[in-house]
Amino acid sequence: MISLPSIIGNIWASSTIFSHVNHLADSIGPRITGSTGNTQAVSYLEDQFNNLELKVEKQLFDVDIWSYEEVSCNLGRQSIKAVPFGYSSPGEIEGSILPLINPNLKRLESYKFSDKIVVYLNTMGFMSAMGGRGLSREDLIAKSEEKGATAFIEVTNKPGGVIERRNLKTSSSIPSVAVSLEDGHFLLRNQKDVTLTVVGQKKTVSGENIIAKTKQSTEKKIILNAHYDTAPESPGAFDNATGVATLLELARVFSEFETLPFSLEFVGLGASKWHFSGAKKYIEKSLEQQPRLAMTFDNTAKPGGTRNGVLTNDMHLFGVTKKLVSDFGFDINLAPIPIFGTDATQFHKRNIPIFVINQWKSPTFMNTPYDTPEKLSADSLKNSTSIAGAILANIQNISRMDKTRKNKA
Known part of the structure; x- marks a missing residue:
């Protein structure tokens, strides 16, 4: 019992x-x-x-993942640590930045994305910043790409120089990375041309579930x-x-x-x-x-x-x-x-x-x-x-x- x-x-x-x-x-x-x-x-x-x-058994399955060999972000001579989102496309991009700080959903259409590297900072949470409707990270990347942006940089909303590593829910066709809160503020203050390089490849690896009964x-x-x-x-x-x-x-x-x-x-x-x-x-x-x-x-x-x-x-x-x-x-x-x-x-x-x-x-x-x-x-x-x-x-x-x-x- x-x-x-x-x-x-x-x-x-x-x-x-x-x-x-x-x-x-x-x-x-x-x-x-x-x-x-x-x-x-x-x-x-x-x-x-x-x-x-x-009773133990293994369950094998194929998983498509992205592996990144090189990631760099430079503003002039200043090197900034950047971490790619999983499922981000590779690429080498140079251009001026478009600051998106707590963008309002209604005003998003008025921004000029063409040939810009988006630098996105959200200090309010998606639901507040987007007028109560909410846009996911993937939605915002897709919107940036649709409007002609060449890359997407998200500023991590956590102090202390940390960069949270996350995978996108859907693949991105423009290089998409995260930088620390401190480096993000540096980018937004200076607003000079940025060079972003992401070198990586998609590959299939074996995943495993372990089942015990x-x-x-x-x-x-x-x-x-x-x-x-x-x-x-x-x-x-x-x-x-x-x-x-x-x-x-x-x-x-x-x-x-x-x-x-x-x-x-x-x-x-x-x-x-x-x-x-x-x-x-x-x-x-x-x-x-x-x-x-x-x-x-x-x-x-x-x-x-x-x-x-x-x-x-x-x-x-x-x-x-x-x-x-x-x-x-x-x-x-x-x-x-x-x-x-x-x-x-x-x-x-x-x-x-x-x-x-x-x-x-x-x-x-x-x-x-x-x-x-x-x-x-x-x-x-x-x-x-x-x-x-x-x-x-x-x-x-x-x-x-x-x-x-x-x-x-």
Whole structure:
């Protein structure tokens, strides 16, 4: 019989949960899809699952990524560090800049983009800056290209010289890069001709999902997942060694039971940074039947504190989680909404109930070389993992969710 207090106590007593974060971020480091670090992370997950005597299989798939050999940005003799967005086209561009500072959506049409290098700074957030409607980064790049701009430079809205490395959701046909907040202000102050060089190529590499299953097979299947890959140069402690640690800890705790009233699949997702390719491939190839629940762990330890975020698209699960938070004093934010921009979105699109642990506000070091374990709270990781364990231990959720779904049908 599964005892909810014993599950929570087991997790809080764990001496190994944060060691997964240390190993992935410190011993392995950056885990870019197709890299040696990525392969080492796959082997680590496979070893951990095998040690728990779970049934382990690999799922291979092709991923198109961009690899960049040279990136430079120069204003006169001043060299500025620039980081290309993944899926940015290469090119060598020279020209004058067009400053776009908190552009209003209505006024965007009046700007003269032709033959300009756009330097974009948004200090207000997309919804505010764009008149409440919102334009994504990809929309703004496409608009710049449509109007004749030759390149796109986004100023990172984070102080301290950091540049967050991100991939575009759609390919860009003009060179598109990010610079630090400080260098961006330098560009905007001087407004001289800029030379931007991006040398890179598109290539196909192998992505891998690691799937570990409990031995018993029932109709009630729950999927637990976390991506293990990182942005370039980032050790990825916060994003997402913490999520992997939660996944492995729950695998340890629940593999100790000889029988469970549900089947569990623990999935280490690859290539999340490349359009959530691992989650899409897993759903395409492995979901023969609709699962009862998909739990996604994405950034499950907060720096300097214990409060994290839990989101769900299922109102019954929201109510149950709210009661557990009250009964056991879990220190989390809770919201009855789906989350976008994570692997969980792919399950949500399939009308699968989702439960997501995610940091609502990203720290400044996310997707940078400064994403290291010492910035994170071990108690926050245990707190987040405990609430996920409590949901799994509270078995009646599954049958009630089934009844709710049948009534809706």
